[in-house]
Amino acid sequence: MALSKTFRRVEDKYLISREQMENLLEMAGDRLHKDRYPTSNMHNLYFDTKDYDLIVRANDNEPFRKKIRARSYNEPQVNSDVFIEIKTKLKKNDRKISGKRRFMVKTEDFEKYLSDNTSFEAIITNKKLPDGTPSINSAKNIQIAREADYLINHFSLTPKMFITYNRESYAGAAAHDEHSHDKDAFRITFDKNLRYRTDNLGLFITNTETDYFKNDEKNIIMEVKTLGSMPLWFVQILSEFKILPQPFSKYGRIYQQIKEANNV
Numbered sequence: 001m002a003l004s005k006t007f008r009r010v011e012d013k014y015l016i017s018r019e020q021m022e023n024l025l026e027m028a029g030d031r032l033h034k035d036r037y038p039t040s041n042m043h044n045l046y047f048d049t050k051d052y053d054l055i056v057r058a059n060d061n062e063p064f065r066k067k068i069r070a071r072s073y074n075e076p077q078v079n080s081d082v083f084i085e086i087k088t089k090l091k092k093n094d095r096k097i098s099g100k101r102r103f104m105v106k107t108e109d110f111e112k113y114l115s116d117n118t119s120f121e122a123i124i125t126n127k128k129l130p131d132g133t134p135s136i137n138s139a140k141n142i143q144i145a146r147e148a149d150y151l152i153n154h155f156s157l158t159p160k161m162f163i164t165y166n167r168e169s170y171a172g173a174a175a176h177d178e179h180s181h182d183k184d185a186f187r188i189t190f191d192k193n194l195r196y197r198t199d200n201l202g203l204f205i206t207n208t209e210t211d212y213f214k215n216d217e218k219n220i221i222m223e224v225k226t227l228g229s230m231p232l233w234f235v236q237i238l239s240e241f242k243i244l245p246q247p248f249s250k251y252g253r254i255y256q257q258i259k260e261a262n263n264v
Contacts, residue, residue: 013248014222035169043072047157120145159201191221
């Protein structure tokens with residue numbers, strides 16, 4: 001789990017089976033390593049309008065998309081980190097360039113945001129250290145919080161969907177080379193057990209979540225994240241197992257499944 005506040009990279013997604021995942025990792029061998037945070041239990045809370053305008057526009061394949069979510073990398077505890085993220089996607093030359101700007105609050109701060117009439121800017125600006133002294137927040141953090149507040153207020157966004165899944169993370173050899181300047185050049189994540197709910201919205205598991213994939217054989221979402229092109233050896237592995245990229249927005253796919261189930 002990187003703590004940097006801004007990301008910009010190319011992301012390609014694939015739907016694969018468990019057997020394909022195991023074969024891929026075996027063929028990759030020591031060219032892939034477990035990432036610094038190898039496993040996560042991802043908790044995501046997506047904000048949208050009353051009529052889900054943000055995800056509807058994204059599903060309509062608009063070239064530029066934006067969404068806001070809160071994310072915890074494990075089951076939230078009292079003093080856990082919660083990341084508030086503004087995520088953008090730009091479609092260019094048939095590839096999606098993703099950008100992500102984020103700032104961090106604590107679980108209790110996020111709960112306070114959901115229940116009180118406050119702002120993210122106020123929360124991080126007024127945050128104090130355990131000894132009661134003011135916390136120092138960078139101007140960049142405050143600016144991102146201000147942008148999130150503006151988008152939420154301008155579009156009347158509220159929490160609309162909770163999405164959770166288990167993630168395994170891997171990285172290329174450069175990530176473990178202390179002399180490398182391209183530590184984020186090649187990373188892969190495998191997301192399993194995709195589940196969601198649209199009521200009782202917060203960042204905690206309630207065990208009332210719905211399984212998205214049900215009995216589908218291809219139920220693992222592989223995401224390949226690069227700062228440019230993929231390594232040739234990895235392209236050859238994809239070709240060997242006939243693994244082809246396909247668009248897969250978790251929020252978008254789940255919204256579509258719910259819409260079809262309700263015959264909307």
